[in-house]
Amino acid sequence: NAGVTQTPKFRILKIGxxxxxxxxxxxxxxxxxxxxxxxxxxxxLIYYSVGAGITDKGEVPNGYNVSRSTTEDFPLRLELAAPxxxxxYFCASSPRTGWADTQYFGPGTRLTVL
Amino acid sequence: xxDVEQSLFLSVREGDSSVINCTYTDSSSTYLxxxxxxxxxxxxxxxxxxxxxxxxxxxxxTVLLNKKDKHLSLRIADTQTGDSAIYFCxxxxxxxxTGKLIFGQGTTLQxxx
Numbered sequence: 598n599a600g601v602t603q604t605p606k607f608r609i610l611k612i613g614x615x616x617x618x619x620x621x622x623x624x625x626x627x628x629x630x631x632x633x634x635x636x637x638x639x640x641x642l643i644y645y646s647v648g649a650g651i652t653d654k655g656e657v658p659n660g661y662n663v664s665r666s667t668t669e670d671f672p673l674r675l676e677l678a679a680p681x682x683x684x685x686y687f688c689a690s691s692p693r694t695g696w697a698d699t700q701y702f703g704p705g706t707r708l709t710v711l
Numbered sequence: 712x713x714d715v716e717q718s719l720f721l722s723v724r725e726g727d728s729s730v731i732n733c734t735y736t737d738s739s740s741t742y743l744x745x746x747x748x749x750x751x752x753x754x755x756x757x758x759x760x761x762x763x764x765x766x767x768x769x770x771x772x773t774v775l776l777n778k779k780d781k782h783l784s785l786r787i788a789d790t791q792t793g794d795s796a797i798y799f800c801x802x803x804x805x806x807x808x809t810g811k812l813i814f815g816q817g818t819t820l821q822x823x824x
Binding site: 601628630637638639640641642645647653655687689691693699700702703704705 | 715719744752754755756799809810811812814815817
């Protein structure tokens with residue numbers, strides 16, 4: 598299994614541009630999450646999904662959108678990039694068969710908005 | 712709201728024990744986790760403890776939970792240079808059944824040879 602894969606690894610955007618961060622998992626996990634990690638800070642939840650067709654907001658959803666048309670894919674869309682969205686973005690998935698289920702993280706996408 | 716706090720930096724010598732501390736505010740926290748992040752990588756679960764436990768040991772790792780003080784610690788015995796990483800404390804609590812985690816800021820562990 599490849600686990601959780603994210604593309605691209607790095608990206609530089611200009612203010613106002615749009616992009617989609619891709620996330621795919623091959624573990625048949627129902628639950629998927631998007632986090633952002635700012636320097637010196639913990640991870641903040643942007644959006645999450647408990648299954649195909651179901652998404653919900655996390656702590657910091659403003660400026661982002663998500664969709665979940667399949668179990669495997671959970672793309673994150675930035676519509677009008679702003680410097681405040683410069684961050685490292687992590688996607689994670691979980692089987693959620695119990696409270697202590699681990700979340701499996703992808704390697705991250707480092708995004709800079711100039 | 713829920714909050715998780717950690718000290719930002721710890722430096723130890725190879726072979727020493729490391730103790731990384733974490734405090735949390737949500738008294739209904741059900742599970743508390745320790746994740747490790749190596750440079751340029753995603754987070755990897757190290758261990759977790761259920762809120763009705765005081766201690767959990769897993770090879771070189773010992774987790775201590777003081778529910779009264781809402782304090783969690785991770786002890787790494789015989790710390791190696793390969794343990795150099797950022798360590799995150801995280802918690803999850805009911806009634807959410809979504810597995811949402813609240814993370815601390817992370818503690819950077821530097822292990823000197």
